[in-house]
């Protein structure tokens with residue numbers, strides 16, 4: 001099945017899709033494919049898709065449409081639509097985009113090398129999707145989604161030192177607006193030992209930060225392997241992976257409010273590498289709307305959870321999602337969402353206008369009765385309020401020093417203002433971090449340049465704008481040497497915007513500590 005062709009892949013959607021693309025690319029590269037960012041020179045073009053909002057689907061159809069002429073000119077090119085939209089749309093993809101050869105759902109991604117090969121040889125279309133939620137019993141449907149590609153591909157990661165790790169797939173919550181229980185299937189948790197092994201192997205590849213992924217990640221629960229033992233929940237999993245050598249920070253997304261247990265919050269408090277950041281979508285501040293959404297909790301439940309978070313992890317940043325303009329959302333209901341942003345002062349919120357999705361309960365049961373201009377106005381009102389709160393909260397950091405895990409050059413830098421050096425950092429860890437994890441920079445009276453060959457500035461690349469995140473997931477930009485990427489650095493915050501803290505590196509001289517001295521011989 002070896003093939004020495006070129007692969008082009010476009011990915012939209014959430015972190016889960018980014019991870020899926022990494023696994024698909026790894027599997028295809030093992031067959032001899034080379035990754036290209038130029039679709040014209042590719043002989044296999046894949047679109048990894050999202051189905052959560054109508055807009056995402058429309059965008060995918062228009063992206064796929066762009067390639068129709070390329071297919072006419074070169075019928076041997078293989079075009080594939082993969083992931084959530086493939087599972088949701090199935091045959092409809094072929095009807096709307098007849099030049100597509102391959103439609104592969106989230107449960108069949110592991111089979112992509114073989115499926116591409118079959119299409120190439122047979123010149124026939126292939127559809128590979130999982131069972132619908134009502135097309136078999138739970139085990140049969142779950143089995144049709146259980147797909148795990150153990151390969152990883154560093155080239156597809158957010159950065160060489162950050163990696164996503166899937167700990168569960170699927171969702172059984174069935175919120176009335178959501179397609180995920182159909183596109184990702186029943187909730188299934190991976191064995192904890194498999195996850196721990198994957199984290200060790202990522203750390204051996206230089207990864208410093210892992211983000212554990214699940215649609216409702218804190219619902220993670222794996223049955224005990226030995227008789228009489230307790231099942232392993234997310235807190236147990238965090239304990240299991242916490243001491244992995246090389247890993248400096250652990251995050252997990254996305255949380256479901258009802259499953260935010262006290263033992264999980266205690267693990268966040270007690271395990272020093274776990275980020276003090278929780279993304280826990282509220283979706284609406286009104287109980288009537290939450291009930292129509294079938295979210296499974298009330299505003300009182302959410303308030304109780306927030307109280308526990310504030311009590312157990314007082315410095316924890318919390319972010320949320322909101323849907324505006326859900327069916328039947330009155331102005332009074334919407335104002336309650338505004339009130340909840342004021343009450344909880346989320347670090348940030350992702351705000352979406354409701355769009356009905358075929359295959360969901362809301363699509364069948366409720367009328368999409370909120371006019372588009374009202375949805376837009378509510379979206380803007382919520383966003384403006386959230387931005388105001390985010391900026392005020394960011395101002396409380398002015399003058400403070402924060403510890404940041406450096407991700408690399410900022411987007412501004414990556415757009416070509418200075419050279420991208422992240423690809424040439426084999427020695428980026430050499431001497432750049434201390435045992436206590438803090439970055440040490442020796443300076444010669446000038447905070448913009450480094451002094452001698454023993455310090456980080458010795459690579460001769462000068463400083464550039466870098467970006468990193470605090471333990472509570474706040475974005476920080478500062479000038480520094482690109483070789484700081486992947487290390488922990490102390491930054492003093494001098495300015496801020498709604499979304500970003502702006503600072504400079506706290507510098508200190510390297511000093512010999514007493515335990516490094518030879519004992520006095522007597």
Ligand code: SF4
Pocket residue numbers: 171172173174175178179180181215216256
């Ligand atoms: S919890 Fe609700 S919104 Fe989240 S993935 Fe499951 S069904 Fe969708």
